[in-house]
Amino acid sequence: MTDAPSDNFRRVLGRVTREDFVGRVAELDRVVDQASADKRGRGLLLLMEPSAGVSELLRQAYDQLFNRRNEAIPIYFAFTRHETTAVSAAIEFLNSFLQQYVAYRRNEPALCHSALTLQELVELAPSSDLQWIEQVVQLYARVRFSNDTRELVRFCLSIPQRVPQGAGRPFVILDGAQLAEDLNGDLVLGPELLRVFTRSGFAFVLAGLRRQILNAAHEAQCNFERLDFLRLEQLSSEEAHLLVDHVARRQQVPMSREARDLMVQQFAGSPFFITSFLQAARERHTALVSYLDCERLYADELLGGHIHYHFEDLLEEIAPQLDTRLSLIQQLWESCASDEQSASVEAWRKRLRISGTEIDEVLRHLHIHELLNWKGATVDATTGPQTWKDYLKVSYRLGVLNEPRALVVADAITDALKRAPHTMALHYRQLAHLSLREVVSQFDCQRVPRILFDYSAYSQKYKGAPEAEIVQGLEEEVDVLKLPQIVHIATGESFNSDLRQVCEEDKCFVAHGFENGTYSDAQAVIWLVAEIDSKLEVETDLAELWSERLDSLARIHGFRRYQSWLISNEGFSSEASGRLARRGAFSSSKAQLELLVDHLGVAAAQRNEVESPDEFLMVVPMGADNELMAASTVEHIARRLRFDSTAINQIKTAVVEACINASEHSFSPDRKIYQRFRVENGKLTITISSRGILPSVGSGIASKTTTEFDDAAEERRGWGLKLIRTLMDEVEFEKVDEGTCLRMTKYVRNGSV
């Protein structure tokens, strides 16, 4: 459990305050927990998706542990690109270790940031630690000049083991381990680190790129029983929204919600890209209000900003020679643009004009950074984040084709602008969409009405019937289908890349399972599931085309027992249903799918992920009696909840008062009142907020003016809150960084009609 920041919480290595560290709550808890006594001797490998952002998480964990002041002494070390050899990195580790150890023992966070020599550290060491630190420094001086690189590296890395018992328990947090492997020298530092640390008997955390860390652990022949794993992927949409809000506020970048949402989707929730982008906005004094603002800045970033330098640095490391680098950019972009999913390594080697060893090294790096997939003799360069592809495209046009820069910039902006609405549309569709993958993966031998998989029968019996009648009818269905137990599910395109051309990734799946939960060849079955986009009932031709696609997929992969299942929004024409039935394929409409979801009991879990449908948001400008609009709106909402007329008037008055309060006391820069009305079980929760200064700041101004007016009149002006408290059941101010946010709740009384 992480500690809530208290007033005396000191920021030591964290680059942002704990409040501004958004998301990753569970991960932070997990890292901090690794320092507990019961994890002694265990290593935590943090397997990171590229650009998922790990440094701040580790720094925050460090600060938590530093502030706890218990037996675990946190030591944070980040491998940087400045260290060019394993030896220099190991020496830097030794220095950092001693410096942070002394800082912790002296309880002086500032020491962590001082430039100190080893001798100065000896002088600063508390008397209880002086002896062992002095010995370490003397030993280091001997090993340093022994010309045995390996011994020196091992000596430096083994420093935590040299801390005597009773002098604290070092907890080492290593960051950026992906760089460790790139250091020159006689030994590869990554596996060496793991070898030393896993055998050291103390707990540690090692964070690095997921594709590399596991390899390093195998290479170091680690005892996997002593290792724990934590996967770090991109932020969820909600977390990413929060991150954008926090960073934009911190960087003082004005931003609209539309721009925020686009940024989150465009960067797929990557904390690294999001923070880099907002930093660029601040540096260029750019407000991000519209899609155009975002994409202009995005183009600038691709061509010469933080994002450009990030990828450029990476490519320079992978291919230091300029001509090889340009050939690599050409090869990468042309493969990506052609949708050529599989190319031979040999073809790549010839085009890059490099040796077999060199091509292996290039591909290994690109693979580790997940910019392509390298499997033995083949390469798939169509993967990688969109930002990478956009970078490749502009670099190719500028560096390889030598096109005019102005043209490339213009195209980068227009391409991104054209893509933006599609990016958002896809996101909105996904939000509104029941996740087919989630539904199928819940199959676990449940018995469900067979009619849910037969559109023709369902439409004859239930189409247009009241919901209650359908539910009742399904309860009484005697013909039931026992679903298989699904053990693995993957997208259709991961089995056949041609499917990428004809449907979206999340609309076609191949699910492996067993009937009756019996794991035998005879019971093995594969469900081939596809959702067809259609606003009307699907006609025969399209239904047959899809059925044939799935049959073909089964033939290609030699699936012996399989079940096709086609789903369409409005179902299938009667002829199409008949044909599908004759082919043995199941068919369902979206309505049937939803009923199936209810039967499986996954509905609640899935729907909870979506924001409550009973939530209404409203923004009104301050003044001009606009609080009446809010009152009118809340009246309509309250009626739905069947509040009686007295309660409705009380709610309306409270809303009016809250709006007036927000207008009068916030000194709002945007002069807007944000309102959220949330209908929950038997209660209505209203949140009225505004941007501006905190009420406590405003009260100073108010007290000054009090002397100028009649005290009694001023007192009366404070009645708003009193009224609200009297009229509503629960009233509280939410903590916000600026402005006011008042939450009020009213419960429906039993007497309400």
Place this chain on the structure above:
Amino acid sequence: MEISPSGTVRSHCVGTTAVVYASDYLNKLTGEKIERECRRQLSAGCRALVIDFAETQLVNSIGISILLGIIDIAEKNNAQVVFADVNNQTVELFQMLGLTRHVVLAKDEAEALSNLTGFDSTPVIY
């Protein structure tokens, strides 16, 4: 019926009693208009004020504080104030904020005027 100079607050006089009509929403703006009209009527020699809330659907705290100000002004002028035709929800608010301790409530304008009959010769009783 007399229309006030501002043209937004309706009012008329019955003897020495002024009847002022509140609008559908009593807030700062409309409250101040009523206050202005009441002051004007008192300056013109009225000895009693009837504020008619027949059209008033919603009042806010600023509006109520202005009403209290009007009661203060009337008191200083030895004039009585009656609130007429106040809906139940508004009465509830007036009670919460203590207004009903300082003012007479009447069912409607007629009842208010009837309560005030003979006011000229009788002392003000709250």
